[in-house]
């Protein structure tokens with residue numbers, strides 16, 4: 232199915248075959264995932280659809296050892312896929328309940344991000360920057376300048392941009408000051424919200 236939908240990167244397909252996705256889905260995760268009542272979101276959107284995970288992972292063009300920052304750890308599934316791709320993953324989650332729960336799951340499944348931070352993804356992780364790539368797994372109303380500044384020259388930012396629905400957007404940092412942009416299809420993510428709770 233992934234192949235027929237244009238996912239051809241073997242390292243993505245292999246990694247996704249390694250991660251037991253069902254272990255990242257459980258009822259208590261669903262309860263905690265979307266506490267922001269201002270944005271009623273269907274429970275099926277709590278963990279990104281496998282195709283979305285594959286699509287974003289492929290856009291990163293990861294090489295083993297790449298330093299990747301993920302915004303929105305959520306269930307930890309996307310992070311686990313990046314770890315299976317042998318990336319060094321730094322990941323940030325703003326909801327403390329979810330942060331703690333996923334922390335336990337990482338321990339149980341032996342997935343080890345380089346750093347797992349409870350914080351606000353709008354800040355990025357300046358002390359660890361620059362990154363080979365940054366992946367945002369929540370819908371951003373606009374592209375945060377802070378995140379652009381934390382991408383290496385030649386590096387990538389993959390971010391769904393939009394409010395109600397999002398256009399998958401790939402930004403490549405061509406030089407210190409120049410960025411190129413390419414857009415892909417429409418997706419639906421929970422919102423990229425400021426602050427931590």
Ligand code: SAH
Nearest residue numbers: 303304305306308309324325352368423424
């Ligand atoms: N990558 C996740 C996707 C979870 S949904 C997975 O594989 O399951 C998106 C997540 O982004 C939610 O957990 C939400 O709490 C989180 N999020 C939203 N705004 C954020 C912010 N400013 N900083 C960090 N995480 C954020």
